[in-house]
Amino acid sequence: MRYYEDIELNKPQRFGSKQVTREEVIDFASKYDPQPFHLSDEIAAQTHFGRISASGWHTASMVMRMVVDYMSSGEGQAGLGSPGVDELRWVKPVYPGDTLSCETEMVEKRRSRNRPEMGITKSKLTCFNQHGEVVMTYIANGLIRTRDPGGVD
Amino acid sequence: MRYYEDIELNKPQRFGSKQVTREEVIDFASKYDPQPFHLSDEIAAQTHFGRISASGWHTASMVMRMVVDYMSSGEGQAGLGSPGVDELRWVKPVYPGDTLSCETEMVEKRRSRNRPEMGITKSKLTCFNQHGEVVMTYIANGLIRTRDPGGVD
Numbered sequence: 001m002r003y004y005e006d007i008e009l010n011k012p013q014r015f016g017s018k019q020v021t022r023e024e025v026i027d028f029a030s031k032y033d034p035q036p037f038h039l040s041d042e043i044a045a046q047t048h049f050g051r052i053s054a055s056g057w058h059t060a061s062m063v064m065r066m067v068v069d070y071m072s073s074g075e076g077q078a079g080l081g082s083p084g085v086d087e088l089r090w091v092k093p094v095y096p097g098d099t100l101s102c103e104t105e106m107v108e109k110r111r112s113r114n115r116p117e118m119g120i121t122k123s124k125l126t127c128f129n130q131h132g133e134v135v136m137t138y139i140a141n142g143l144i145r146t147r148d149p150g151g152v153d
Numbered sequence: 154m155r156y157y158e159d160i161e162l163n164k165p166q167r168f169g170s171k172q173v174t175r176e177e178v179i180d181f182a183s184k185y186d187p188q189p190f191h192l193s194d195e196i197a198a199q200t201h202f203g204r205i206s207a208s209g210w211h212t213a214s215m216v217m218r219m220v221v222d223y224m225s226s227g228e229g230q231a232g233l234g235s236p237g238v239d240e241l242r243w244v245k246p247v248y249p250g251d252t253l254s255c256e257t258e259m260v261e262k263r264r265s266r267n268r269p270e271m272g273i274t275k276s277k278l279t280c281f282n283q284h285g286e287v288v289m290t291y292i293a294n295g296l297i298r299t300r301d302p303g304g305v306d
Contacts, residue, residue, distance in 0.1 A: 032214035034221055056235070057214045061185035064210050068187055082209070082243070089237035 002077045003147035004109065004119030012105040016066030020054060022096035028058040053093035059100070059136050060088065063127050066102050078145035080118055088138040092129070099130040107139070109153075116149040155230045156300035157262065157272030165258040169219030173207060175249035181211040206246035212253070212289050213241065216280050219255050231298035233271055241291040245282070252283040260292070262306075269302040 029038035033055035037044040041051045054062075071077055094100065108122035121144060127136040182191035186208035190197040194204050207215075224230055247253065261275035274297060280289040 028214075032218045034218070055214075055217070056237075057210065057217050061181075061208075061210045061214065064208070065185045065187070084209075084240065084242035085238075086240060087237065088239070088241060090235070 002075055004078075004111070004121075004144045005147050005151065007106050007109050007119075007121060007144070009106050009109065012103050013070075014101065014103050015070040016063075016100065016102040018062050018066055018100045020062070020094060020096055020098045020100060022052065025052060025054045025058065025096050028061070029055050033057060049093050051095065053095050056090040056136070059090065059094045059127065060138075062100060063102060063125065063136065066100070067104070067125070070102075080143035080145060083141050083143065085141065086122075086139040088136075090136055092133055092135045094129065094135050098135075100135070101128050102126065103128070104140075111146065111151070111153060112143075117146055119144050119146050155228055157231075157264070157274075157297045158300050158304065160259050160262050160272075160274060160297070162259050162262065165256050166223075167254065167256050168223040169216075169253065169255045171215050171219055171253045173215070173247055173249055173251045173253060175205065178205060178207045178211065178249050181214070182208050186210060202246050204248065206248050209243040209289070212243065212247045212280065213291075215253060216255060216278065216289065219253070220257070220278070223255075233296035233298060236294050236296065238294065239275075239292040241289075243289055245286055245288045247282065247288050251288075253288070254281050255279065256281070257293075264299065264304070264306060265296075270299055272297050272299050 026039060037047045037049055038052060038055055044051050044053065071079070103126045104123050106121060106123045110120055112118045112120055121142040123140050123142060125138050125140055126134055129135050179192060190200045190202055191205060191208055197204050197206065224232070256279045257276050259274060259276045263273055265271045265273055274295040276293050276295060278291050278293055279287055282288050
């Protein structure tokens with residue numbers, strides 16, 4: 001199990017491969033983001049998207065699935081959940097037929113002052129399409145158990 | 154149609170009502186966030202969640218649906234999409250059986266220097282449960298057409 005003390009900063013890690021299907025894009029948009037340009041190629045053709053693209057929240061959700069699969073594939077991490085995300089940016093449209101992958105890099109870590117049993121982390125997440133173009137980025141805030149609550153960095 | 158010039162700052166607007174079902178929470182988590190505490194009451198009981206709760210990305214997606222329904226229910230807005238979201242915070246768990254609603258308030262607007270046909274906005278979104286507790290907040294960045302590209306504020 002990886003604890004706070006095991007986290008190394010500035011070591012980018014690549015993971016994930018997710019094929020985006022037209023059926024899934026339309027299914028997600030119908031439920032959660034039924035803006036016409038996510039549902040109709042004709043309407044999307046009149047916007048800068050050009051054709052149906054995935055809801056930004058769908059992209060974030062597909063990335064979450066890759067993150068969860070990646071986290072559970074290794075030795076495991078003593079994670080305590082996430083209080084939130086900063087600077088979520090939808091940089092380029094995600095289209096049906098795209099294949100998404102991710103890179104994550106821990107950029108900050110500190111021990112909690114009030115709760116020495118946990119550490120607070122910031123990691124930068126980048127999602128790419130099959131052309132290597134960045135389609136989405138965010139900074140994830142994380143909480144993780146310390147192995148030694150009395151330790152100092 | 155509402156344009157950049159029509160946006161009023163600091164006028165909170167309430168909207169939306171979304172019943173969160175156990176079936177939908179598990180369906181979303183199975184697809185996009187299969188952390189065990191989103192899928193099993195037994196495992197969730199060993200965490201601070203206590204029982205199954207919605208993925209944070211599911212909550213964000215349910216909120217997006219309320220936003221889209223609200224935007225399309227009125228006179229319509231000359232929106233040009235969103236480049237992203239800041240300070241997304243999952244404040245409290247969302248449980249099956251909860252009823253969510255939203256408040257939004259425009260907190261900043263300015264004309265784009267490079268593209269006078271559009272304005273740039275920041276709005277604060279707050280999602281509540283049926284007890285009036287805040288469950289999620291974010292700051293949405295928005296782009297909206299100007300009625301008069303030559304105008305000044």
